[in-house]
Amino acid sequence: MAEGVYRVTQTPNNHEDPRLAEMLDVIFRFAAGDLTARGTLSEDDSALDGVMAGINILGEELEAYVAESKQAQQALTESEAMLRGIFDSVQDGIILAETQTRRFRMVNDSICRMLGYRPDELLNLGVEGIHPAEDIAYVVRQFEQMASGEIGVAPNLPMKRRDGTVFYADVNTGPMMAGGVACLVGVFRDITERKRAEDQIRKLNQALEEKMQQLLETQNELVRKEKLAVLGQVAGSVGHELRNPLGVMSNAVYFLQTMLDGADDSIKEYLGIIRDEIAGSERIVSDLLDAVRTKPPHPETVGVEELIGQTLHKCVIPSSVTVKLDIPGTLSPLQVDPQQIQQVFRNLISNGVEAMPEGGMLEIRAVENESEGSLAISVRDTGTGIAPEALPKLFQPLFTTKARGIGLGLVVVKNLTQANGGRVEVQSEVGKGSLFSITLPRHGSAVETA
């Protein structure tokens, strides 16, 4: 009973029975909030004494009840203040929302700071008021899934501040009943800084990967150059020493063929074999010297069709291999050293043919890249293909996948292409074939070599 609710306006006045008057006085004082009032007993063992004893006990009980209630109320107030303090002091934003209406029942200071609203303003908004309009459908679906317990966390949820700016938050939720109404407690963690850090890490990783790739390429190039340096020393002495005897042998064979014109077929056949093998050996020596000593190119303006036509004319293509050309007549001419680039395509065509011992299709295609001012000429075969692990070593000297090769052909391809201001790219799949693409500067482009 709250103090002061009942007011005693006059003291009971009962002259006929002062004990009854005292009894009523105690009762009125109780009504006025004075629970310490007590009546006296007369010791006459009367019924009125019994009633007074009962009233006194009632007073004691009420007094104790009120004191306990006050203590409980104080404890409740302190507990509420403590919980409110915790609620408002956490860095994460907290919202208590009704599951059915999605209206807010309670918000903490952090969520108000995050969103830029006062608590009373935020309480009037509801779920739809704190997310970008275009994301509401998604947010409501997430809310419903959380309310039904299907999910407990909604990561990366877009949040809209009062000023319209958007940030992202991870939301952890849990169900609770508040005043008999089903609610959802949402704990919002601003992940802006985390996202920024993740982006930074992603960029650093990407940069690191690029640097690693560059390092790998540099390492490969270094290995290539080291091998070329060794080859250069060998080629300088051995190549020169071999060329002279090969020339003598070639002249001798020519002489014998001339002198033995009437000889039988087997002698002619063996002389032909010797001649072919000498020519093969000369090619190896030439490749060796070309690989280590690339001469400066003498660029000329030359048409792609003409260049490829002349190259094919010098190649031996078995009948089992079909050559398909796709070289538009409208292409700009190249600005390259024709002898060197013919050597490049001779090597690629020769490799392509050797990769198709059972026959197949050799496709040569040229495409112009207007923006780059270049032409890409590709040689595709339908041969055995190259294993992925062999691809990075393909242009290293002395690396070969062929039984009879010495690993110089593609070194020459790369050296001569680069010397002419171009680049080589390769794609290959085992069992399906390979595609070598040579990109070269067109006539009049900025990248053409002088």
Next chain:
Amino acid sequence: MENVEISRVAKLWLGEDGIVRIIHVHGADVTLEDAQETMAAYLKINKGKKRPLFVDTKTMRSLAREARKYYAGEEAAKVASAVAIIVGTPVSRVLGNFYIGLSNPLLPSRLFSSEDEALEWLKGYIE
């Protein structure tokens, strides 16, 4: 007399029947301290056994709330087996009824206006 103790508000003794009598002085206003003193006196005469209590309240004038709760609580229930409260006057009836009705004593407790009936009932609690 053997096995007799006297506190500020009551005289206690252990009868040959194993029942402890507690007779309050005339006009006793029993406070918590009085209740504790009476309980201490009881422990001197119960010879370490839980005994039934015959408590005459006819002469009692008041029983404080804390004293009521003390008698109704665990401490008394640990050392006594039952209590028969003898009432007669309107005041003792009110005190007795409030004790049983409000304090929910742990001890088996009952009001009697007949001493014989009370002693008969207590015999059932002699261990």
